[in-house]
Amino acid sequence: MQPYFFPYIGYFQLMHVVDAFVFFDDVQYIDRGWVNRNQIQLAGKRAWLSMPVAHAARGLAIGQRHYLLEQGVAPIKRKLGEAYRKSERLSTLKAIEALLDFQDANVARFNAHHLREIASWLGIDCRFIAASELMHGDKELRGERRILALCRLLSATGYINPIGGAALYDAANFAEAGIQLSFLQTRALPSRCSDGPAHLSVIDLLMRSSVEQCRELLSQYEILDARTAQSSAP
DSSP: OOOOSSOOHHHHHHHHHOSEEEEOTTSBOOTTSSSSEEEEEETTEEEEEEOOBOOOOTTOBGGGOBBOHHHHHHHHHHHHHHHHTTOSOHHHHHHHHHHHTOOOOBHHHHHHHHHHHHHHHTTOOOEEEEHHHHHTTOOSOOHHHHHHHHHHHTTOSEEEEEGGGGGGOOHHHHHHTTOEEEEEEEOSOOBOOTTOOBOOOHHHHHHHSOHHHHHHHTTOEEEEEHHHHHHHOO
16 A cells, blocks of 8 residues: 555554555555645544655655645644644644654655554554565556565565555456455444544544544454455445
8 A cells, every 4th residue: 555644544444454454665656645744624524634755756656755844734733733732632642743743754664654553553464564675666567466475575476555546456367476466345334423424543533533433443454355345346
């Protein structure tokens, strides 16, 4: 998975179910995605938390881009304060703010840091690996071929992806490589916002639920085989 910015609970469910979780830090950074932003609930409506990224060549990988931390951290903290200042979980808010104070502006490393930390809070025990450490700058392999190469390097017997990617892969190619292809579909309910239901950032979940309640949500998913996933994917 790309190292997303404080993603929703389904991202952490993937961490919970696997032995090794690979951060795609060496794939192209895409504007207006989930790598530098996510949503919380503010006054009952969805609101964006966005960390500005320094301008750079469009084709650079996530691990080659950098946040503008001095411009981004303070506004995000103000918005979090506005959203949760009446919460009973102010110690959690301070812990999240401490994650935002991480000083490495590299987008991939900044995100991977808070992803690992939140995984630890939730009691997740898996191995975290950066794809760049395995592929060593190899940009020739893309898409499914890249996934299969990473699986071979890790001696994997199975690969699990979110159900949203069900149409991207051919189960026969994975079977030929001796790898079971599966997809995770979250059963965690979206948040109820006045502008419609939505799976919000894990920040919102942590601020509205205890850590124990969040841990219980980690098991609220279903693992589907490729055929079932492709027929039921949105």
